[in-house]
Amino acid sequence: MTKIACHPSDEMLASYAAGEIDGGLAVMISAHLEFCPHCRAKLAKYEEQYATQAFVSAAPDNHGDVNLDDMLEQIMANDSIPEKSVESLLNAPADTHIEVASQQFTLPQILQGQQQKIGPWSRLPGKIQRAKVSSASSSKMNLIYMDESSALPEHTHQGNEITLVLAGSFSDEAGTYHPGDFVIQDSQHRHSPRTEAGKDCLCLTLLDAPLHFTSGFASLLNPFSQLFFR
Amino acid sequence: MSEDKDVLAELLFNIAENRCRDSYQTLFKEIAPRVLSMARKQLFDESLAYEMVQETMLKLWLKAHLYDASKGAAVNWIFSVARNVKFDLLRRSKHQQDWIQGDDLWPILSEDRDINDNAPEDREIISQQLQYQIEQLPIEQADIVRRVYLHGESQQEVADKLELPLGTVKSRLRLGLKKMKEALDD
Numbered sequence: 234m235t236k237i238a239c240h241p242s243d244e245m246l247a248s249y250a251a252g253e254i255d256g257g258l259a260v261m262i263s264a265h266l267e268f269c270p271h272c273r274a275k276l277a278k279y280e281e282q283y284a285t286q287a288f289v290s291a292a293p294d295n296h297g298d299v300n301l302d303d304m305l306e307q308i309m310a311n312d313s314i315p316e317k318s319v320e321s322l323l324n325a326p327a328d329t330h331i332e333v334a335s336q337q338f339t340l341p342q343i344l345q346g347q348q349q350k351i352g353p354w355s356r357l358p359g360k361i362q363r364a365k366v367s368s369a370s371s372s373k374m375n376l377i378y379m380d381e382s383s384a385l386p387e388h389t390h391q392g393n394e395i396t397l398v399l400a401g402s403f404s405d406e407a408g409t410y411h412p413g414d415f416v417i418q419d420s421q422h423r424h425s426p427r428t429e430a431g432k433d434c435l436c437l438t439l440l441d442a443p444l445h446f447t448s449g450f451a452s453l454l455n456p457f458s459q460l461f462f463r
Numbered sequence: 464m465s466e467d468k469d470v471l472a473e474l475l476f477n478i479a480e481n482r483c484r485d486s487y488q489t490l491f492k493e494i495a496p497r498v499l500s501m502a503r504k505q506l507f508d509e510s511l512a513y514e515m516v517q518e519t520m521l522k523l524w525l526k527a528h529l530y531d532a533s534k535g536a537a538v539n540w541i542f543s544v545a546r547n548v549k550f551d552l553l554r555r556s557k558h559q560q561d562w563i564q565g566d567d568l569w570p571i572l573s574e575d576r577d578i579n580d581n582a583p584e585d586r587e588i589i590s591q592q593l594q595y596q597i598e599q600l601p602i603e604q605a606d607i608v609r610r611v612y613l614h615g616e617s618q619q620e621v622a623d624k625l626e627l628p629l630g631t632v633k634s635r636l637r638l639g640l641k642k643m644k645e646a647l648d649d
Binding site for chain 2: 342
């Protein structure tokens with residue numbers, strides 16, 4: 234397995250750990266984590282920090298809160314244990330693959346069973362196909378398939394773009410990207426992606442991704458920011 | 464602090480195995496007020512904050528059996544449950560709720576999705592080292608580690624076969640893995 238060279242920023246992983254993150258960006262990071270043990274380990278560290286902050290260091294609110302006492306009674310009255318196996322049997326088997334250019338590709342887990350949210354495929358210039366992934370998010374998500382020996386004209390980005398390679402590889406002026414690579418580009422970047430002969434590429438992309446949150450739980454980290462956001 | 468973590472794990476085991484109401488009350492009194500302060504800091508809406516507490520605490524009551532001590536401290540798992548609830552509530556409050564769900568993004572309430580990406584030859588070496596470490600464990604821990612990690616039996620299957628409570632299987636597994644980790648870190 235090729236080593237993954239491009240990762241989400243620490244700030245993105247921290248926002249993801251806190252759960253304060255745009256849905257589209259969360260999907261991109263979830264898919265990257267499937268490929269990347271390095272980022273999974275980092276994520277676990279952030280989660281541990283937040284957990285300690287919330288449940289060990291923090292003083293609790295409202296001991297003896299009446300609302301909470303009522304809630305405790307209500308919850309314990311609820312004693313049916315939902316059969317998880319039944320739930321998953323009803324949903325299963327989720328469709329795990331997607332077809333494009335007469336090939337089957339495994340989808341990231343978060344997209345498995347969501348085929349009705351994907352597509353249809355449309356052709357772009359330069360032997361490239363695109364399928365929109367609808368997400369209730371301010372950003373736009375697409376699957377991009379680049380056939381072998383294809384190229385996009387040089388372009389810049391209006392906003393931020395994240396490209397996650399799912400299968401195959403593509404190159405631009407800065408290098409070659411392999412499955413799991415999480416390539417972040419902003420309006421400063423100018424590039425012309427292309428694939429080589431005999432090598433195609435499937436990517437998941439997110440346009441105009443809000444990159445970080447400055448409020449809420451993540452901002453609680455500020456006292457420790459020198460540890461986290463180097 | 465490490466004692467606290469063990470206490471929480473024990474409470475979760477008792478809830479999962481025996482539907483122990485006393486354990487749940489203790490857990491609730493410890494955790495719910497803290498989820499509430501976490502919720503108030505982030506949701507800026509009192510009724511939404513209580514909803515976060517309600518949904519989180521209900522999941523802890525109904526899904527305690529999904530906590531797996533071999534994957535980390537109980538407090539981390541409880542945080543993840545609360546975080547997932549919060550993610551969904553934040554999206555719902557912005558009318559963005561759709562197929563993107565917290566429990567799918569962070570699948571802590573379902574089976575692990577770990578991908579084993581070691582090369583086969585590395586796996587062979589790792590497996591030999593692990594075999595050696597397992598042999599150093601007390602017999603009852605070694606037995607459970609072997610069954611779960613080498614034979615692929617589920618913790619429930621092991622509990623059934625050995626006629627042990629699931630909690631005992633989980634805690635022996637946890638102790639065994641902890642010892643192995645310490646030995647490997649040295």
